[in-house]
Amino acid sequence: MTEHTGKTVVGEPTRAQIKRWQRYLANERAEAAVYRELALHKTGEERDILLCLADAEARHEEHWRTLLGNHVGMPRRPDYSTLLMGFLARRFGSVFTLALMQSAEQRTPYLDDEDATDQMTADECIHAEVVRGLAARGREQISGNFRAAVFGMNDGLVSNLALVLGVVGAVTSNGVIVMTGLTGLLAGALSMAAGEYISVSSQRDLLEASTADPMASAQLPQLDVNANELELVYRARGMSGGEAKAKAAAVFAGIRANRPVEREAISTVPVGAAPTDPEVVGSGTSAAVHSFLFFASGALIPCVPFFFGLSTLTAAVISCVLVGIALLCTGSIVGLLSGVPPIRKAVVQLGVGLGAAAVTFGLGNVLGVVV
Known part of the structure; x- marks a missing residue:
């Protein structure tokens, strides 16, 4: 007979319960391993916090092991999302992994599972806040250049795809389309770099003036x-x-x-205000360089199919597919680092980008001129 101190009643577990508990056990074991892997690359307070989270996951693991009793069986493979977090922890460090862990802790299945204890549900909620705090440190470190890189790439993808498709709607010459796309690439990249430099430099000046x-x-x-x-x-x-x-x-x-x-x-900050640290904003020159390179990289993608002598329609379709894939990738990355579901963010960026391109293509067809 199996006894449970959580929300379930006493009794022999069903096959569905055993399967679910085994999955939970595998996930808890894998999540504890992720936290320990991250702790290997940290020191001081962050390392201690990560090890404490690993210990908490181990307590949850023991809960499911106790419920399973003789039904523990062979170790199961955890969910693919948990496997992904382990891979990121080993290969790419803590920023992406902590962002994923934050989302995972927020979407805990224990809230609606009668076999999980109230304490475990509360633990997962608090874990999400702990991970949010750890992830925020990493986000601050990459915020300046990362913002320039992502916005530069997205702007390059969307604006040049829209420009190229607008021309496709008006003319059929690949040479004109390529020249227009490359001109848009250079003009846009220079404009983005100049704007990013002025924006970041001005923000640093404002922060320094308040320090x-x-x-x-x-x-x-x-x-x-x-x-x-x-x-x-x-x-x-x-x-x-x-x-x-x-x-x-x-x-x-x-x-x-x-x-x-x-x-x-003498440098006490205003009550209720965050400390003003110009280093968090980043360098104007660095932001400009990142913005230029990533805008140019993104803007080049819509042009590539037109380099190979394909028909205008075929090249335009391939261009949309390539840009769509790139938008899904950048959207997923933004979602990961923002702590929101990456698929939702990716789909939104895809819809916005291709929607803008469709509008300009339609205008090119209607007006019969270069947009």
């Missing part, structure tokens, strides 16, 4: 304690009068005790 002068902290010992103008700094940065007064008093108490003045004493 306190590091020399200001060195001047604090010379301030008039009675006037206490340091309090005004904290009030200007969003603290209430009482909070600002207490913070300033603590700083001056440290100065009177001959303790070193910390740099953060």
Whole structure:
């Protein structure tokens, strides 16, 4: 007889239950292995957090092992999504893997499974938040150049496909189509690079303008304690009068005790605001280079079929297929790193990209001119 302390009743498990429990057992074992694999590439706090998550998955594994009893059987293969996470953990590091793990923890099947305990369901929910926090660190590290690369690639794919198909709708000369596509590639890549450089550089300038002068902290010992103008700094940065007064008093108490003045004493960020770190934004030059290269790469794809002397219609169809595949790939990557279902994101990008191209093709047919 099998006893269960969760939501199920006492009794011999059915064949469907055994099969489901074996799948859960395999997935929990594989997910624990993923967390341990990720921990091998980390140090300090992140490594400890990942190992704690692995231990939690091991507890869930033991739950299903206990329920199965003599029905454990031979180890089963986990779900394909779990196998993919293990592959990514071994080959590509933590950013993609943690993004997938976040989605997996959010879609826990335990919520509607009467054989899972309430504690396990709660664990999975909290695990998703832990993984979200770990994944956010990786997203910040790649946010600047990654944004330029993905947006550059997508813009190149969509804009040049739309341009090429607009010309296809108006003319039948492959030479004109290729020349138009390459011109659009160069013009678009230069425009994207210039825009990205100005955007990122301006954002860095704004953040740096809001960052306190590091020399200001060195001047604090010379301030008039009675006037206490340091309090005004904290009030200007969003603290209430009482909070600002207490913070300033603590700083001056440290100065009177001959303790070193910390740099953060003057660089307190506004209450409720995120720290302003220009390094998170990235370099304007790096963003421009990434944007140029990826836009050019994306814009080249719609042109390639027209290089081989195919009929205009055949080349146009192949161009749409190639761009569609590329949009699905970039959409999946964006979905993975954004923590949303990659298939949904990929389909949205595919629909938007091909929809824009269809509009320009139609305009080219109607107007009979180069769009």
